[in-house]
Amino acid sequence: MSRNPHAAEAEVEADHVLRFEDVSMRYGRGPETLRDLNFELEPGSFHFLTGASGAGKSSLLKLIYLAAKPSKGLIHMFGEDLSVIPPAEKPLIRRRIGVVFQEFRLLEHMTAFDNVALPLRIAGRKPDSYRQDVAELLAWVGLKHRMHAMPATLAGGEKQRLAIARAVVNRPDILLADEPTGNVDHDMSLRILRLFVELNRLGTTVLIATHDQDLVARSGRDVLHLEDGRLARLDAPGPRP
Amino acid sequence: MSETDAFVARWRPSSFLPAADSRDGALTFVIAVLCFLACLTALGVIASDRAARGWSDQLTRQATIIVRPKANETPDSAAARAAETLAGVKGVSEARALEKEKVEAMVAPWLGDISDLDDLPVPRLVAVDLDPNGPATAADMDAALKAQGVDGIVDDHSIWTADIARAAGMVRWFGAAVFGLIAAAAGAVVAFATKAGLQARRDVVEVLHLSGADDHFIARLFQLRFARMAAVAGLFGAAGAAIIGAGLRLAGGEGGLTPVLPITWTDLLAVAPCPVLAALVAAIAARLTAEGLIRDMA
Numbered sequence: 001m002s003r004n005p006h007a008a009e010a011e012v013e014a015d016h017v018l019r020f021e022d023v024s025m026r027y028g029r030g031p032e033t034l035r036d037l038n039f040e041l042e043p044g045s046f047h048f049l050t051g052a053s054g055a056g057k058s059s060l061l062k063l064i065y066l067a068a069k070p071s072k073g074l075i076h077m078f079g080e081d082l083s084v085i086p087p088a089e090k091p092l093i094r095r096r097i098g099v100v101f102q103e104f105r106l107l108e109h110m111t112a113f114d115n116v117a118l119p120l121r122i123a124g125r126k127p128d129s130y131r132q133d134v135a136e137l138l139a140w141v142g143l144k145h146r147m148h149a150m151p152a153t154l155a156g157g158e159k160q161r162l163a164i165a166r167a168v169v170n171r172p173d174i175l176l177a178d179e180p181t182g183n184v185d186h187d188m189s190l191r192i193l194r195l196f197v198e199l200n201r202l203g204t205t206v207l208i209a210t211h212d213q214d215l216v217a218r219s220g221r222d223v224l225h226l227e228d229g230r231l232a233r234l235d236a237p238g239p240r241p
Numbered sequence: 242m243s244e245t246d247a248f249v250a251r252w253r254p255s256s257f258l259p260a261a262d263s264r265d266g267a268l269t270f271v272i273a274v275l276c277f278l279a280c281l282t283a284l285g286v287i288a289s290d291r292a293a294r295g296w297s298d299q300l301t302r303q304a305t306i307i308v309r310p311k312a313n314e315t316p317d318s319a320a321a322r323a324a325e326t327l328a329g330v331k332g333v334s335e336a337r338a339l340e341k342e343k344v345e346a347m348v349a350p351w352l353g354d355i356s357d358l359d360d361l362p363v364p365r366l367v368a369v370d371l372d373p374n375g376p377a378t379a380a381d382m383d384a385a386l387k388a389q390g391v392d393g394i395v396d397d398h399s400i401w402t403a404d405i406a407r408a409a410g411m412v413r414w415f416g417a418a419v420f421g422l423i424a425a426a427a428g429a430v431v432a433f434a435t436k437a438g439l440q441a442r443r444d445v446v447e448v449l450h451l452s453g454a455d456d457h458f459i460a461r462l463f464q465l466r467f468a469r470m471a472a473v474a475g476l477f478g479a480a481g482a483a484i485i486g487a488g489l490r491l492a493g494g495e496g497g498l499t500p501v502l503p504i505t506w507t508d509l510l511a512v513a514p515c516p517v518l519a520a521l522v523a524a525i526a527a528r529l530t531a532e533g534l535i536r537d538m539a
Contacts, residue, residue: 065451088455095453105448109259113252119452121254135249148248170453 016040016076017174017205018064023073025059032071033059035229041174041207046200048216049209051226057209060226061176064207065099066090078173095123098167098204102179104159106151112138112162113147119170134169141165141195157188164195174205181212189215257462258445261470268434269474272427276478276519279423280512284486286416287511288504293409295503300398300405304382306367307394308338317341319391320365326389327369332377335370367393427519428526431467435530438463446535460531468524475519479512486512 019040026032034056041047051057062068063075066082075082078096085093106115113134120130138147141161151159160180167175177196181189193215200206207224210216216223225232306327310319320338327336344366371377379397386393439446449459490504 067447067451091450091453091455091458094451099451105444105451107445107448110255113248114255117254118257118448121257122449122452122454122458127252127254131249131252135245144245147245166452 015042017043017045017078019076020063021074021076023063023070023075025056025063025068026071027059033229034063034070034226037073037231039224039231039233041205043173043205044200044203046197046206046219046221047208048219048221048223049207049226050211050213050216050223053211055226056229057226058178061099061178061207061209064174064176065097066094095119095170096173098170098172098175100160100163100167100175100177100180102182104151104163106159106162106166108151110151111147112143112149112151112154115151115162116165116169118166123170130169137165137169138162142191156183157185157191160184160188160192161195164192168199168204172204174207175199177206177208177210179210180208181210181215186214190218193219257449258442258466262441264434264437265470268430269470269477271430272471272474272519272523273477273481275423275427275430276475276515277481278478279420279427280479280482280515281485282416282419282423283511284482284504284508286413287508289412289416290409291503291505293405293412297402297405297409300402302371302373302376303398304369304371304377304379305396305398306336306369306382306386307396308365308367309392310365311390311392316365320367322389323365323367323386323391323393326385326391327367327382330377330381330385332372332375332381333369334372337368339366339368341365424518424522427471428522431471431523431526432530435463435467435527436534438466439531439534456532456535459535460528463531464524464528467527468520471523472516472520475516478519479515482515483509483512 020037023034023037024032025034037060049057049060059068063070064077070083077093080089080093082093107118110118116138117127117130117134120134121127135144135147138144141164143158143161143165146154146158146162151162154162160183164177164180167177175196180192180196184192189212196206196208197219222233306323308316308320308323310316314322317338324336324338327333344364347366369377369382379395379399382395382397383393386395446459449462486504486509487506490506490509
């Protein structure tokens with residue numbers, strides 16, 4: 001994996017990849033699930049997003065990957081105000097965001113190779129221009145021998161690594177992960193964390209929502225902690241590995 | 242070359258959407274039936290139109306003269322004189338007086354058996370065949386009869402030809418309406434199927450969205466899928482209708498099934514555009530439905 005080509009541009013464009021200004025969010029007419037959030041993520045930063053169930057971690061991620069809109073406040077991403085960008089530009093923003101879901105969201109009718117190649121195909125790349133890249137990425141996440149397998153035949157850890165490979169194949173500027181170690185054992189959790197750290201070293205901004213306090217403690221990274229929809233920035237809990 | 246390298250070299254992108262599911266077969270069948278009915282309607286309209294033209298041509302090539310004998314002549318001699326007069330009119334190929342028995346047979350359905358009622362003043366008829374290249378007009382024939390002092394009424398069948406033309410026009414409009422209804426029904430079926438397909442594959446749509454696909458890209462996937470399915474269904478429907486049409490043509494022999502519904506071999510070509518039209522209707526319906534739903538999902 002080479003250094004993220006967008007990262008340097010992002011650093012020049014703005015001193016943050018993502019900035020929330022007084023952002024609140026509610027579903028329909030329900031109560032606010034997120035309240036008055038103010039924070040920013042610098043290019044190349046690595047944060048964990050923690051909080052109890054229902055604290056609003058997934059809602060916050062949804063706002064970032066444009067699956068939901070804030071009911072109040074402004075979100076700036078890559079120097080753009082998301083409240084004013086036209087709908088046609090949203091897919092272009094999404095292509096700069098990689099998302100890893102707890103439930104993987106792999107396409108069951110496609111092979112592992114096809115799943116990873118998906119964002120590149122959607123971006124309009126020709127197969128010959130990326131087939132070696134996809135193969136290398138699958139080797140990097142330890143799935144070289146499983147590239148022709150269907151997702152249903154993969155183990156939990158393999159699915160998670162496949163989902164990570166799909167999320168990063170486009171060299172996103174920001175990588176979001178929602179409970180990426182929720183379905184894997186301890187060793188696999190550490191292995192997955194190492195992948196995220198390596199991606200971060202290559203310039204990708206990483207934000208991981210997790211319950212796994214052990215993982216947070218081991219990483220020694222900054223933590224954004226949500227309590228009842230409000231944000232409390234905590235200090236890094238320990239030395240970086 | 243290792244097995245993995247061979248896989249990478251051979252790899253071809255798979256479909257963005259899952260392969261057909263059980264609903265697709267039912268949908269193909271429904272669209273095929275609709276296409277079959279639409280093609281039969283088209284063949285029926287074409288055959289009816291041809292029949293109407295045939296009847297119209299027949300009527301416009303003939304005229305009938307009702308001859309009333311004068312006091313000093315018999316009905317037969319009046320009819321003969323009228324036929325002789327009309328035979329000389331430009332645009333008339335042949336004029337012949339109909340025998341009394343033929344006339345009585347013609348009025349029998351209304352008056353019953355009148356052969357024993359010699360005093361009943363049954364008018365004599367003269368049948369006139371007109372030159373198709375330059376037929377005589379009713380006015381020409383009327384003038385010629387008047388000039389020869391024959392008391393006759395010229396019936397050029399214009400009332401009937403107008404009725405037939407009107408009936409043929411109605412059949413055409415009726416056919417177009419049925420065709421339109423079937424196309425609308427096919428569109429509605431595809432729209433319904435698109436909606437169901439999108440709901441069933443919502444997870445796929447979400448992943449495509451998150452991977453950077455825009456609404457048009459995703460809508461196009463559904464559009465292509467249903468257009469392809471409709472084209473196949475249209476092919477089956479058109480083939481079925483063509484087989485029925487060919488069967489009617491063969492059963493009818495040279496003149497078509499009957500003079501009422503004459504089908505020719507070339508008429509069967511009318512079903513050829515069916516797959517394309519079905520694909521077009523399905524593509525439009527799927528596109529509009531998918532774009533609306535995907536917008537709502539987003």
